[in-house]
Amino acid sequence: MEYYEWSEVADAEVEPTPLASRRPRRDAIEAAVRTLIAAAGDDPDREGLADTPARVARAYGEWFAGYAADPAALLQRQFTETEGYDDTILLRNIPVVSTCEHHLAPITGHAHVAYRPAGKVVGISKLSRLVDAYARRLQLQERLTTQIASTLDAALNPSGVAVIVEASHGCMSTRGVNQHGVSMVTKCWLGDFKRDPELRRELMDSIGRCAG
Numbered sequence: 001m002e003y004y005e006w007s008e009v010a011d012a013e014v015e016p017t018p019l020a021s022r023r024p025r026r027d028a029i030e031a032a033v034r035t036l037i038a039a040a041g042d043d044p045d046r047e048g049l050a051d052t053p054a055r056v057a058r059a060y061g062e063w064f065a066g067y068a069a070d071p072a073a074l075l076q077r078q079f080t081e082t083e084g085y086d087d088t089i090l091l092r093n094i095p096v097v098s099t100c101e102h103h104l105a106p107i108t109g110h111a112h113v114a115y116r117p118a119g120k121v122v123g124i125s126k127l128s129r130l131v132d133a134y135a136r137r138l139q140l141q142e143r144l145t146t147q148i149a150s151t152l153d154a155a156l157n158p159s160g161v162a163v164i165v166e167a168s169h170g171c172m173s174t175r176g177v178n179q180h181g182v183s184m185v186t187k188c189w190l191g192d193f194k195r196d197p198e199l200r201r202e203l204m205d206s207i208g209r210c211a212g
């Protein structure tokens with residue numbers, strides 16, 4: 001049986017998850033897109049739409065590339081020569097591109113990821129890839145926030161982890177209540193950040209200074 005090849009967008013360093021290997025064949029995906037075009041009220045055979053099913057199938061490869069990633073594996077390479085650095089490390093304004101699992105509508109925004117190392121750190125680009133690995137799936141913003149935090153916590157066993165996600169939801173801005181400019185903020189505090197309100201204030205201040 002021929003399967004749609006997503007490897008061009010998948011992370012070459014990691015093995016795809018079992019879910020990722022259950023994808024339908026490309027022709028089945030394209031047939032589904034043709035059905036959606038007809039559901040919209042248009043003609044899937046119209047010239048301008050002829051290549052749309054193939055384009056959407058490729059776009060799905062990017063939007064849902066997270067299923068082919070193993071988020072924990074991204075954090076396996078760790079560094080210890082930090083001269084005992086134990087203050088907050090914060091990566092601000094990481095772009096979030098996700099998809100709402102209730103409406104298949106886009107979720108776009110930013111994540112701020114912080115931790116207080118206890119001997120081990122990871123390369124900063126890995127924090128950004130961690131966000132992407134969980135975001136590029138069918139998601140709830142609440143779950144995305146806690147998944148990023150708990151994976152970082154399990155990998156590094158740091159003194160504290162904080163993840164803040166601020167995002168707009170297409171399902172709210174383009175349908176239903178049709179509210180533009182509304183964003184949702186979710187936070188996950190672990191360890192030091194959960195215990196110490198002063199640390200949380202300091203962190204929110206650092207994030208605010210950057211965003212402004």
Ligand SMILES: [Zn+2]
Nearest residue numbers: 100102103171
């Ligand atoms: Zn939704």
